[in-house]
Amino acid sequence: xxxxxxxxxxxxxxxxxxxxxxxxxxxxxxxxxxxxxxxxxxxxxxxxxxxxxxxxxxxxxxxxxxxxxxxxxxxxxxxxxxxxxxxx
Numbered sequence: 520x521x522x523x524x525x526x527x528x529x530x531x532x533x534x535x536x537x538x539x540x541x542x543x544x545x546x547x548x549x550x551x552x553x554x555x556x557x558x559x560x561x562x563x564x565x566x567x568x569x570x571x572x573x574x575x576x577x578x579x580x581x582x583x584x585x586x587x588x589x590x591x592x593x594x595x596x597x598x599x600x601x602x603x604x605x606x607x
Contacts, residue, residue, distance in 0.1 A: 552590040555583050555603055562587030566605050573598035 551570060555563040566583045570591050583589045 547596050549594045549596045550590065550592045551594065551599065551601065552588070552592075554587040555589065556587060563605065566603055569602045569604070570594070571600045571602070573600060 555566045557563055564585045568581045568589050569578055571578045574597050579591055581589050
């Protein structure tokens with residue numbers, strides 16, 4: 520009786536553990552994204568954003584889209600300072 524229960528419970532458990540899975544390594548890249556809004560909550564198009572790496576002082580610039588969205592992709596992992604300027 521005990522062998523039967525072990526067989527019924529053990530085999531499916533073993534098969535579940537033997538299924539191959541995809542494993543990804545940690546990435547050394549980062550990204551920053553969001554929206555720019557004024558104090559009233561209105562989205563700000565054409566705002567200039569400057570992101571500066573704290574460790575290297577490297578800068579990247581981006582201008583927000585009509586919906587105020589920005590995205591800095593493929594940044595090196597680390598600390599950053601973000602500055603926003605409204606262009607007239």
